[in-house]
Amino acid sequence: MNNIGVSAVREEHKFNYTDSSVWVSLPENLCPALVGDIQADVVIVGGGFTGLHAALALREAGVDVVLLEMDFCGMGASGRNSGHLAPTMGKDLLSLVRHVGKERAAGFMRFNDRSVRNVEEAFARYGIDCDYEPAGNVICGLHPRHLGPLQRTAALAQSLGVDVSFLSEGEMRERGLPSAFRFGVLDPRGGHLNPGKYVMGLRRAALAAGVRIFENSPVTQIDESSAPVRVATERGSVQADKVIIATNGYTPVSLGRLKSKIMPIRVTLFRTARLNPEQLEALGWRGREGIITAHAAIEHYRPTPDGRILAGSKFVRYRYGSKLANGYQPAVFEGFTRLLKERFPEVPDLQIETFWGGWVGMTPDFLPLSFSNRRGNLFYGMGYNGHGIAHATTNGRMLADQVLGRPNEDVELFKRRMIPLPPEPLRWLAVNGLKWYYERMDQIVDDDLRLRRDL
Numbered sequence: 001m002n003n004i005g006v007s008a009v010r011e012e013h014k015f016n017y018t019d020s021s022v023w024v025s026l027p028e029n030l031c032p033a034l035v036g037d038i039q040a041d042v043v044i045v046g047g048g049f050t051g052l053h054a055a056l057a058l059r060e061a062g063v064d065v066v067l068l069e070m071d072f073c074g075m076g077a078s079g080r081n082s083g084h085l086a087p088t089m090g091k092d093l094l095s096l097v098r099h100v101g102k103e104r105a106a107g108f109m110r111f112n113d114r115s116v117r118n119v120e121e122a123f124a125r126y127g128i129d130c131d132y133e134p135a136g137n138v139i140c141g142l143h144p145r146h147l148g149p150l151q152r153t154a155a156l157a158q159s160l161g162v163d164v165s166f167l168s169e170g171e172m173r174e175r176g177l178p179s180a181f182r183f184g185v186l187d188p189r190g191g192h193l194n195p196g197k198y199v200m201g202l203r204r205a206a207l208a209a210g211v212r213i214f215e216n217s218p219v220t221q222i223d224e225s226s227a228p229v230r231v232a233t234e235r236g237s238v239q240a241d242k243v244i245i246a247t248n249g250y251t252p253v254s255l256g257r258l259k260s261k262i263m264p265i266r267v268t269l270f271r272t273a274r275l276n277p278e279q280l281e282a283l284g285w286r287g288r289e290g291i292i293t294a295h296a297a298i299e300h301y302r303p304t305p306d307g308r309i310l311a312g313s314k315f316v317r318y319r320y321g322s323k324l325a326n327g328y329q330p331a332v333f334e335g336f337t338r339l340l341k342e343r344f345p346e347v348p349d350l351q352i353e354t355f356w357g358g359w360v361g362m363t364p365d366f367l368p369l370s371f372s373n374r375r376g377n378l379f380y381g382m383g384y385n386g387h388g389i390a391h392a393t394t395n396g397r398m399l400a401d402q403v404l405g406r407p408n409e410d411v412e413l414f415k416r417r418m419i420p421l422p423p424e425p426l427r428w429l430a431v432n433g434l435k436w437y438y439e440r441m442d443q444i445v446d447d448d449l450r451l452r453r454d455l
């Protein structure tokens, strides 16, 4: 027997990890794979929030839509994420304004606002119950070093017309937020939801609206040089006038032109076992706000309706060549296990039940993409940098408008010249250099927090 195999099995047992997600499972009505050659008005590649929203918007306009999904709809980031519905854009507001200026940032803030509302309206429009708790989200400071940037963030957001409030330490305790989170910026819009129920609700709505969905149908080639465009899968093809590519962090390296615009970053999540009534009482967290920390590489925490804490980010990973990295990472799981105890000292016996994760699509300027090729037959919607519940929802409609030739102010908002991502090995060096820098900054803060606690 192979020794490497044995140790791998032992490691697998040490942490409960799933390559899938805790939110979704194989649908009973799995759609058939595409076999043979068919035609449609529009083909959509990718069945997450972006692809499904684009499909629904196009069907409303009477367009014949085929959607090709390599797995089942919802198996990408849309059915794996943490479920924070937050009006966030860019890495953080301070760097966004530094990067694009106040006026443009104000436009993005209004886009955020619309996007959160679009999600909430989608629940009603498509009859989706996804355990949405409109409790808002708080960017939380844990260390005095976080105070200045958070106060500046609150003031800047207010000056851009965003209705946020700074919460002092006293106000945080009054709201019952767990004690490690000392002060923060509360954004009352949005909250958190079950992303699996959201994306599966969209899948249901798309099928009911007459979108022809083919699952287990990875697209292997797109030939847009002739009209109509030919989109090939392993066992079939679709000819269509226009194609929308909505593959986000899962965009295959074979779609060469996107290599300089988007790259996948692996994000790990976990959820705890259910807290018992005593643990819930000790935890407080009465307002059930989503928590996002003010670290350089953020941590986020949220309660679930069935009495767990769901959390993640912080320890992200980039794999050379923008390939999709293996999700089983014991060092990351160890890191989270230690962190959980530090962040929730109220419940020292909190246990992590399951780890999982997924790929987010990152762009060089941390802003989403929504654009077409010169011929006007290929449309790209992706690059949400971890904020896609709101932005992908809106982008679906933006893509549909572009396909239909309708004006859309949001499409104009995101038109820009973007510095391309560097090729390898520079990309690997740049991403890991930045990652090292962020982690180092956070480590200084976290080490000092440990020191203060132990004094």
Ligand SMILES: Cc1cc2nc3c(=O)[nH]c(=O)nc-3n(C[C@H](O)[C@H](O)[C@H](O)COP(=O)(O)OP(=O)(O)OC[C@H]3O[C@@H](n4cnc5c(N)ncnc54)[C@H](O)[C@@H]3O)c2cc1C
Binding pocket: 045, 046, 047, 048, 049, 050, 051, 068, 069, 070, 071, 072, 073, 074, 075, 076, 077, 078, 079, 080, 081, 082, 083, 084, 085, 086, 217, 218, 219, 220, 246, 247, 248, 249, 250, 251, 252, 267, 268, 269, 357, 358, 359, 360, 361, 381, 382, 384, 385, 386, 387, 388, 389, 390, 392
């Ligand atoms: C771990 C994690 C946590 C996150 N947390 C949050 C959060 O709390 N809040 C938030 O707003 N956002 C969050 N996000 C981001 C959010 O989930 C995404 O931005 C959003 O789901 C993107 O939707 P999408 O439809 O563009 O992409 P996806 O949902 O990733 O869908 C892309 C689809 O394309 C398919 N595909 C890829 N290649 C092919 C091919 N060749 N042929 C056919 N199909 C293909 C994939 O299988 C996939 O289903 C998180 C993401 C991750 C991974």
